[in-house]
Amino acid sequence: MKIDELFALLRRRGVLWPSAEIYGGAQGLYDYGPLGAALKRRVEDAWVAWFVGASRDYYLIDPVEILPEAVVRASGHLENFTDPEVTCENCHTDFRADTVLEKVRPEGVDGLTNPEIAEIIRAKGVKCPKCGSNALSVPKSFNLMFGLDFGVTGHDRVYLRPETAQSSYLAFPRMWDVGRRALPLGVAVVGKAYRNEIAPRQILFRMRSFTQAELQIFFDPERFPVPFDRVKEEKLPVVRAARRLAGSEEVEWTSAADLAGAGGLPEFYVYHLLHSYRFYRDVLRFPAEQLRLLEKSEQERAFYNRIHFDIEANLESLGGFREIGGVHYRGDYDLSRHGTGSGRDLSVTLTGGRSVLPHVLELTLGPDRAIWALADLHLVREGERTVWRLPAYLAPIAVGVFPLIEKAHAEYALRLADDLAAAGLSVQYDATSSIGRRYARMDEAGTPFGVTVDGDTLADGPAHDTVTVRERDSKGQTRVAVAELAARIELARRFPRPPSI
Numbered sequence: 001m002k003i004d005e006l007f008a009l010l011r012r013r014g015v016l017w018p019s020a021e022i023y024g025g026a027q028g029l030y031d032y033g034p035l036g037a038a039l040k041r042r043v044e045d046a047w048v049a050w051f052v053g054a055s056r057d058y059y060l061i062d063p064v065e066i067l068p069e070a071v072v073r074a075s076g077h078l079e080n081f082t083d084p085e086v087t088c089e090n091c092h093t094d095f096r097a098d099t100v101l102e103k104v105r106p107e108g109v110d111g112l113t114n115p116e117i118a119e120i121i122r123a124k125g126v127k128c129p130k131c132g133s134n135a136l137s138v139p140k141s142f143n144l145m146f147g148l149d150f151g152v153t154g155h156d157r158v159y160l161r162p163e164t165a166q167s168s169y170l171a172f173p174r175m176w177d178v179g180r181r182a183l184p185l186g187v188a189v190v191g192k193a194y195r196n197e198i199a200p201r202q203i204l205f206r207m208r209s210f211t212q213a214e215l216q217i218f219f220d221p222e223r224f225p226v227p228f229d230r231v232k233e234e235k236l237p238v239v240r241a242a243r244r245l246a247g248s249e250e251v252e253w254t255s256a257a258d259l260a261g262a263g264g265l266p267e268f269y270v271y272h273l274l275h276s277y278r279f280y281r282d283v284l285r286f287p288a289e290q291l292r293l294l295e296k297s298e299q300e301r302a303f304y305n306r307i308h309f310d311i312e313a314n315l316e317s318l319g320g321f322r323e324i325g326g327v328h329y330r331g332d333y334d335l336s337r338h339g340t341g342s343g344r345d346l347s348v349t350l351t352g353g354r355s356v357l358p359h360v361l362e363l364t365l366g367p368d369r370a371i372w373a374l375a376d377l378h379l380v381r382e383g384e385r386t387v388w389r390l391p392a393y394l395a396p397i398a399v400g401v402f403p404l405i406e407k408a409h410a411e412y413a414l415r416l417a418d419d420l421a422a423a424g425l426s427v428q429y430d431a432t433s434s435i436g437r438r439y440a441r442m443d444e445a446g447t448p449f450g451v452t453v454d455g456d457t458l459a460d461g462p463a464h465d466t467v468t469v470r471e472r473d474s475k476g477q478t479r480v481a482v483a484e485l486a487a488r489i490e491l492a493r494r495f496p497r498p499p500s501i
């Protein structure tokens with residue numbers, strides 16, 4: 001579907017809508033409605049199960065979203081977390097430099113200096129995308145963080161965190177004591193991050209307030225054991241940086257063994273790249289051929305990264321591959337910067353007495369982008385019907401419950417809906433319009449099961465009650481004993497378990 005059509009459908013179904021809509025909306029801010037909020041929770045819980053569940057030494061924490069200025073100074077965000085911004089001196093509109101150069105330089109402007117960008121604008125005669133004049137300014141570096149005055153006097157400067165990662169670094173010494181005092185140690189956060197994006201666009205893809213799910217794995221740079229033998233034959237759809245610089249974005253299906261061997265990447269890195277890729281392929285169930293792992297070159301990658309692959313999905317609504325997550329080897333950048341900034345040595349002493357400043361491997365995902373991709377890749381039109389083919393464990397509503405004839409079956413169906421809800425399932429009771437229409441509404445919401453109470457339900461006496469269960473994807477209908485219903489649905493709602501590290 002095209003972006004407008006997909007967004008209209010999601011709005012109509014109450015998945016999401018522009019924030020402050022009655023005031024005309026606010027750029028880059030969106031709210032989730034009931035279906036969206038429930039789906040987001042499921043995606044986040046599936047992420048926690050897959051990433052935090054991979055090791056007994058990985059933990060989920062819930063820190064605040066505000067960072068004192070000293071933190072963002074030490075982290076480098078005050079100085080480096082900028083995008084080049086150009087202003088049209090004729091119509092006074094601000095643009096991200098990469099958006100005005102989109103046509104002449106589709107690979108973006110990462111790694112270019114402001115004078116280099118200005119030279120491209122001049123040489124290619126790039127005009128203002130809004131008014132068409134050739135009065136675009138020399139780019140300025142625009143810091144993407146939101147700063148706030150803190151406290152009654154307002155003298156203290158604080159910032160909304162630009163990435164959840166910082167919260168995990170601040171928690172590291174505490175988590176070292178809370179955990180087993182051993183490496184690797186994982187500290188995960190699922191929470192809001194804020195960026196004053198110059199050009200918010202593509203709905204959930206570039207927002208100013210969004211969610212990140214990030215796992216920071218602190219490890220001993222001399223030893224990060226992973227069960228590599230178990231995965232070495234697995235193939236990954238990679239686009240290496242060297243190949244891209246040579247002009248090809250073609251995916252090469254490369255085995256984990258080759259990426260780590262001739263490919264020159266550390267085994268621990270390849271193992272986690274695969275673990276992350278598998279989340280998109282096996283948990284979100286994105287088709288493998290719509291995914292690619294794109295390596296960023298030294299000039300392109302974020303200032304803190306040593307190895308950086310973006311995980312991208314091919315989305316029709318957004319016109320091609322878009323980043324939805326990443327795997328970042330950040331070295332000792334973070335702990336050494338915060339060590340200097342705070343004046344506290346963040347090295348730890350391992351069993352045996354060796355002192356180590358841990359390195360960081362970051363596995364990151366944007367749940368908002370994942371939700372858009374789940375809509376783009378799984379919401380399909382089939383003739384008259386629209387079906388959201390979400391994996392059953394991600395669906396916002398686990399089961400729809402319908403009385404075939406309201407007068408005759410509502411009492412039983414309402415009790416059944418309550419019982420299923422009491423078993424912890426999200427249930428939608430629907431008694432309006434034809435049964436076909438009710439199925440259609442549930443198909444569009446992605447509900448994997450529809451349960452109909454009918455004349456036969458009560459025919460064989462209370463111990464033998466049965467209902468019709470209609471399965472969303474196949475439309476197949478089976479008769480199921482009410483006594484078995486909750487357990488059956490619960491089984492389908494279990495998140496895939498990760499292989500343990």
Ligand code: GAP
Nearest residue numbers: 163165204205206207210324325364365366369
């Ligand atoms: N801690 C590393 C980090 O923040 P990033 O690539 O800037 O790296 C990680 O962001 C993820 O957060 C992205 O892959 C994306 O899914 C999500 N994300 C980043 N900026 C976003 C935005 N403006 N709107 C929605 N999601 C965003």
